[in-house]
Structure formats: structure tokens, C-alpha cells
Amino acid sequence: MPVLHLTDIAVRALKPTDGYVSYWDDTTPGFGIRVGKRSKTWMVMRGRNRERISIGKYGDLSLAEARAEAKRLLSTAPEPKAVALTFAKARERFIEENYRDTKPRTKAEAERLLKKHFKGLDHRQLHSIDDADVKRELDKLSDTPSEQLHVFRTARCFFRWCVRPPRRYIKHSPMEGYEPPSSDKRGTRILSDDELKAVWKAAEKPPHAIIRLLILWGTRNTETIVTERKWASAAVLTIPGEHTKNGRDHSIPICPLAQETLDLFPGGAHFFRSRWGDGHLSFAGLAKIKTEVMKASGTKGWQTRDLRRTFRSNMARLKVPRDLAEILINHAPPVLDDIYDRYDRIEEKREALAKYEDFIQTLVAQG
Secondary structure, three states, X not given: OOEEOOOHHHHHHOOOOOOOEEEEEOOOOOEEEEEOXXXXXXXXXXXXXXXXXXXXXXXXXXXXHHHHHHHHHHOOOOOOOOOOOEHHHHHHHHHHHHOOOOOHHHXXXXXXXXXXXXXXXXXXXXXXXXXXXXXXXXXXOOOOHHHHHHHHHHHHHHHHHHHOOOOXXXXXXXXXXXXOOOOOOOOOOXXXXXXXXXXHHHOOOOOOOHHHHHHHHOOOXXXXXXXXXXXXXXXXXXXOHHHOOXXXXXXXXXXXXXXXXXXXXXXXXEOOEOOOOOOEOOHHHHHHHHHHHHHHHOOOOOOXXXXXXXXXXXXXXXXXXXXXXXXXXXXXXXXHHHHHOOOOOHHHHHHHHHHHHHHHHHHHHOO
């Protein structure tokens, strides 16, 4: 590559050529001029990849102006080029890498949210997605604010992951500066006795009978839908810590009414099976069951987590000691208790759950 001391006189003297010849300035490394048959173009070459950038035409820009712009460009790190990657492929990598060391249910929920609510973007190039695309998908969930907020948070985490090194799939997140569509709301809803009775009766047969176990045990949705038959032994069902929110095993004595309900479900690895294969019931499947039970019972405005709150409230109503009631819903204990108190309280749990089953049976028998 010819090196030349670029001056106004030297540049003016450069003759047009049939091909292209580049001349590089000996006083500003990386700055030069490209001479062709009809024009002369100022340019810079920078970075490890020797990226070439045209500054402008000779005649439109003077040598002094071109050199000043060249110095500015040479002092600035080159922008990373957009990676040719679809949303679906980036999502697949995100799920595998970002949730590698998390609980299976956490990973599955993130995958569900991104697959279900952003499937319209699957074949789009990641770098072409903007805030308007994200808003369009989130606006579809305006009638379900809780789900909308969960989707927002997962998508924000995904796009931030795409920006961070060593990936740098995109230069900026389309959700940068995007305000959350809502905020967490502390639930207060519990079912009245009449509502609880109506819901119980409407959940008489599988698959709806899973609602009865949510009523009897106060377990979380995520803990309940994955329940495996092998977890039940000697009238106790133990949910492994890898499937609980606090990472602790949760042992639940199986009292007669709960056993009667479990016996309604046919054989398989899981008590509550997916419609396809022997996998466990999905979140969407449970949501569908809840909607059908709500309609059949004539009740309104409750979520499955409200059954857990109702369970805990009724434990207090039945004078179950507070610490035992908290253990029954598997709330994480104080740190010292977690370290030093490993007693499982199976018999105390069994007594409390038996009292609650009597309460439910008496309630259902009324009227």
C-alpha cells in the first residue's frame, strides 16, 4: 500500500486510475485517500479487522476536515457488527446457559414465557427487534397483569444477556429504559366457606381433582403439578428440595381425604399427567383446569394461589400454632432454625391436616 505525505498539493496531483489505488498518510496512520477513475475518497482503516470507513469525497471535504474526522474515528472503538442470529436461536442459548444452575421449574417457566408470548418474533433477526415489537407483544397481556409482569421481567433479562460480553449479539437492549407495565401486588383474596364448598364439589373428578389437593395441602402450583408417585411412601409424600421454592424437602402426611383424591388419578410416573405422554401437567394445563372449575362452581375472581392463602388462613382459624402453619406451607424458617432444627414434625403435621380434612368434610356436608 503506497504511503504518501498527504498535502493539498500532493492530493491534487494524484491522477485518476482505471482501478482503485489507496494512498495512506505518513503522519496520521490509518488515514488515507482512495483514487478511482472518477473520484477520490477520504477513508480510514481501524481495528483488528482492518475495518474501512469512507469519510467523504475529495472536493466535498478539504484535507484538514477529512484528517480531523479521521482522527475522531480512529480514537473511537469500532462498533461491534450485528450478529446474524434469530430470536428463537438466541432464546435457546439463553435458556441453556442462563438457567444452567437453576432449579428445573425456574428454567421451564422462563422457557414457557418466552416461547408462548414471543413466538411471533421467532424468525426475526435479533438485531432487528425494537421496543415497538416488544410493546406489541406485552400489550396483548394487558388483561392478565401478573403474567404480563413476569413476561416483561424475563424478556428484559434475556435482552440484557444478549448485550453482555462475550456474546454481544446486539448493541443495545430494545427494553433499555422500558418501564415495567405494572408492579407486584400483595394478594389478599381468600375463598369464603361457600366458595370453598362450591369449588370442592366442582373439582370432583380428574383432572379437576388436583384443585382438591391444592385446597387440602396449601402447596404451590409449581410443587404440585410435578408430583411423582415415587415421592409417596408410608402415607407421606415428600417433595424434593429441587422442586421447592426454598430448596428444602417438604414432607406432607397423606390423610384419608387426600389419599382418596390421589387414588382418582390413573397410573404413571406423575400423579397429574400431561395430555401427551407421561410428563407432568403444565402451567397452562393447570390454568385451564382452574378456569373450568371456576365456571362449574359459579365462583369468580380467584387464582390457584388464593387456595394456598385460604389454607393458611383456615389453619389460623383452626388454632393451629403459627410456626406449624408456616411449616405446613413450607415457608423458609429463620436461618438458625434451618441450621439447627431438622425435626420434620410429621406427627404434628398429620394432626393439623386431619383437623383440616374434618373441617372440609363438615363444610361440604352442610346444605
